[in-house]
Amino acid sequence: MFTILPTKGFIDQIDGFFCDGIHAGLKPNGKLDLGFIYSDTLCDVDAVFTLNKFQAAPVKHFQRYEKGFKTNFVLINSKNANALTGQSGIDNIDKVFSSLKFDLTNPIMSSTGVIGNPLPVEKIVSGANSFNLSSKNGDNLSKAIMTTDAYPKTSLYEVKLEDGSSFKIGSVAKGAGMINPNLATMLCFICTDAAIPQEDMKELLEANSHTTFNAISVDGDTSTNDTVLLLANKKSNTYNKEAFKEALRLVMHDMAMLMVADGEGAKKAVAFEVNGALNDQEAEIAAKALSNSLLVKTALFGEDPNFGRIASTIGASRVTCDENTLVISYNDVIVFNKGEICFDKAQEAKASQVLKNDKYKVICDLGIAEGKFTAYGCDLGYKYVEINADYRS
């Protein structure tokens, strides 16, 4: 038995964690662009990283540390991804850390922004040396790591165990053009004072990735910088694996859903629920095909219940399916039922009403077997084009 309580505030509410964000001159107009997470004791750390073959310099830099290393500092910049920058990109990270005035142990860097530009070392060093490591300003940190995000993404929970002990777990993250997960850097930093054993950290990170960040395809087709980092300072002296796993799942789900809802230019957060597939793998293939289909996304933007595009996308995904067992509905409004088109004016009007909502489900029951998966996506409109046609400028 345990209880998980959503809690107001940022990761700085967790005992021993400090953070802040400043303007170091990477973004124009005084926008925050450099932040840190500092722990006053050494933390166990683990992470899951991008599958992109061109891993960014900060990802390679992290992997140079010995397995099971401890750290007390994470430096995060936006506007420059330090990707495709080769050995000099890694050397620049060392330059940054060797120029900082603080006493740091195995410092970690994380970057997001434009690929293929050298890291502005001087700006970052002078900015970072102005940090106050004893400040607790999660709000500034959450803004400093944003790129095209419309709003900051944070989450915090307190977990109370049967014996009266408790621990906290919280997160700060940035998403991006989730309308096309391809290349959309997502960074997620999770802090906890739970006394989690080192060996549980990677296991629970990976166990929860599949239904959260993977469900928005971030890992499937992924940027050069994607990172989910877990820092544990163990200050609570308490831990329960089941409770921690569920709390971690909630934190990661919160972040994933915020990323979808904040897809570049997106107005709709849509759950693509595929049931009745041959197996869970085929359900996932079909659900992700739907969440990635341009023609589906533009129809959702147009609030057009164009279920033909839904069916055709499933068929194009080549999973086992049959139009005589297929059922398609928007929330509870069935528009196609086992070979029968249910789309008279009345039904079309009901479906159109569903599509006017900010959040709804597109449900496809393939009627083949028991496989199921839910992918999360959003609509695609003019704003997405506007943002991405001139992202560098």
Place this chain on the structure above:
Amino acid sequence: MFTILPTKGFIDQIDGFFCDGIHAGLKPNGKLDLGFIYSDTLCDVDAVFTLNKFQAAPVKHFQRYEKGFKTNFVLINSKNANALTGQSGIDNIDKVFSSLKFDLTNPIMSSTGVIGNPLPVEKIVSGANSFNLSSKNGDNLSKAIMTTDAYPKTSLYEVKLEDGSSFKIGSVAKGAGMINPNLATMLCFICTDAAIPQEDMKELLEANSHTTFNAISVDGDTSTNDTVLLLANKKSNTYNKEAFKEALRLVMHDMAMLMVADGEGAKKAVAFEVNGALNDQEAEIAAKALSNSLLVKTALFGEDPNFGRIASTIGASRVTCDENTLVISYNDVIVFNKGEICFDKAQEAKASQVLKNDKYKVICDLGIAEGKFTAYGCDLGYKYVEINADYRS
């Protein structure tokens, strides 16, 4: 030895073929929406069809005929795909043909348009019964089969053989939102008076698909209706396999390139040329990843030489690659060279100039081995969203 001469005109220039297009009331405002191809002798026929699991009724109807059947009539409608319409969709095609006043042998139907609407049998029958089978109006046919196409797509060649004999081969096609090949119906009807043996037809259709229609991903991720049909009436009494194969390749390449150039809202036709891959398969994976990447397409629309998105898309495609052997260029302007960023102001200006063109190459040499493939795509802009947000209306 043979010569292949591009020729003015339509498929109706080929001996024995007749065609026309009319307004049958499927499209608004008197637009042409129903057409036919008629041959005054029986033709050998073969086709390659969509790989979509939900094949449209006309595709299933064709496949009911016995292998090696002959035909003299193809009926083509736009605005309604007759897809997801089950057995009644096939029955409706039989209803149409049984209601026509003409003497037809194994008539074929082909449809494109909205999925999941019953075929308007009466309109099509009354329209088709007004056809004049002796008319030669390829211009009208090419317009009648258009959906979101901005312009008609036709091609015609005369092939002269050493012995002085000659034959013709021509085509009429319609494309669609090639910016996202997913669901974009493409129909291509190829007519010839070459005396091609039945057994060569499918072989040569498939042999030429890979570098033409497959290179624009139409077969990889495909609509419910995609069809490439080859009709041969043999009236020229001459044939040369090598010459026919090359002429067929030219016709199919012409149609594929016209489809890319006419991508919904597209202003740029871009060749994504991947060289130096581990093998041709990996080159194809990388090239198609580029031609399908939203972030690449929107950057091209913005005329932004954002080569970081090019590199990251290749890395995300998981093919064998290494930034220290990778070379990226826009036409002959190298922007990334084996780990070195070549992107000072001067070089960026040169690259930007290339991106102002209507047609150019994005060339990625992976520097791994000899594998190569060229995929064809286009940019993605506001117009694409506008077209697809209200396609049904």
